[in-house]
Amino acid sequence: MNLDVWKKIKKKQFSPIYLMYGTEAFLLQETKDLLIKNAMHEDEKDFNLSVYDLEETPVEIAISDAETLPFMGERRIVILHNPSFLTAEKAKDKVEHRIEKLEQYVKEPAPFTILVFIAPYEKLDERKKIVKQLKANAEVLTVNTLSEKDLHLWIADRANQYHVAISSTAIQELLQVAGTNLMIITQELDKMCLYVGAEGSITEDTVKLLVPRSLEQNIFSLIDKVVNRKLAEALRIFYDLLQNNEEPLKILSLLATQFRLIYQVKELSKMGYGQQQIAGNLKVHPFRVKLAAGQASLFTEHELLKILNQLAEADYEMKSGKKDKQLILELFIMNLAK
Structure with a gap:
């Protein structure tokens, strides 16, 4: 993500067109809110802020709005959600868009309007004329997972x-x-x-x-304590989780997820992949890969496969009711510490 766009918005250096796309919905919303807050007074919103869902409304209607002079204000803001015609995906809606109207507008945008595309997609279709036009003429912000x-x-x-x-x-x-x-x-x-x-x-x-630890981070700490032979501290984390009404099956599932990630990171690192590449392949945050890489160095490949088999066996025992769930996890943690 290019934070320069945020800096410009805060300095009230606005572009006539913004193209915001990516899968990080929170950042898309944050950027939209930042733009509205800096470009328009609260009392102007009723008259000069328009929001359209392009899965329900033809783009030419929004463009017509963008070409309308602001009422009792300096500028209009027109926000366009879900412009699926910018992607290679087949549109879910049956709305017909007159893309040529948009192409004309992008060439000569209204000087009194800020037109904002919010596209919650990982990629746009670079082959399309309108995508090329927007990338050449708009302020583009990509908000996929932050490094x-x-x-x-x-x-x-x-x-x-x-x-x-x-x-x-x-x-x-x-x-x-x-x-x-x-x-x-x-x-x-x-x-x-x-x-x-x-x-x-x-x-x-x-x-x-x-800041309380998230469940996932508690699981990470539990594994960390075990591999560093701090069994008492590992069990303390485990008992705290049970006291906080965390289900043993959920704890087991997260242990399996973390060990699976550790094994995958170890294997991909051995094949010469860097942390960013591994994160892209496994679709997890690079920071999680960094932490898993640190833990992967503490295990051999054989040990990790053995642990994954033990987790699968523990999962079967829990679901079949063969043993007490808490006991199954206690035995797993103790065996892991050995």
């Missing part, structure tokens, strides 16, 4: 909006305990910013004090 570097920048930028500083070690700790889901990160970050107040600083200790 670890971009995640760090995005977190620091959000804290800065509260006039709060956050250390790099605090960001790292936040990602460790909360995971990479942007909605969860935002909730936890906003909470910490309110706690330290304007001109305050978020440190690693602040994160440890205020």
Whole structure:
């Protein structure tokens, strides 16, 4: 993601057309909200903000709106959701779009309108004339999964909006305990910013004090404790999870998911793939691959396959009711520590 687009919006340097696409829905929404907040006063929205779903409305109707002068305001904002005609996908809707009207508009956009395409798709069809036109004439923002570097920048930028500083070690700790889901990160970050107040600083200790570990991160820590032969600490995490009413079957499932990822990362690394390539192939966040790579170095390939077989056996025992579920997991953790 190019954060320069956000910087320009905050400086009120607007483009007549924006093309925002990608699979990170939270960032698409954040960028749209940022644009509306900076480009229009609250009392102008009723008159000059229009939102269209292009799965239900022909694009030429939205273009006609974009060509209409603003009422009691400096500019109009016209937002177009789901422009599936920019992709290679077959349209789910039966709406006929007059794309030539859009092509004409892109050549000469109205100087008083900001036209925004919000396309929740991983890719656009680069062969299409309208896609080429938009990429040449619009401000383009791609918001697929953020890299670890971009995640760090995005977190620091959000804290800065509260006039709060956050250390790099605090960001790292936040990602460790909360995971990479942007909605969860935002909730936890906003909470910490309110706690330290304007001109305050978020440190690693602040994160440890205020941010609860996600279930996935607890599973990661549990494995980490086990492989480092800290059995008592691993069991403490496990019993805390049970006390928080986490289902043993769900815990087992997440253990299997993490060990499967560790095995896949080890195999792909052996084949010469880098962390970004592995993340793309496995469709997981690069930060998760980085953490799994660290754990993969602690196991041989044979050990990982053996563990995956044990997890499959534990899953069968749980679902068939052969043993107590808690006992099955306790035995697995103890065997793993050996």
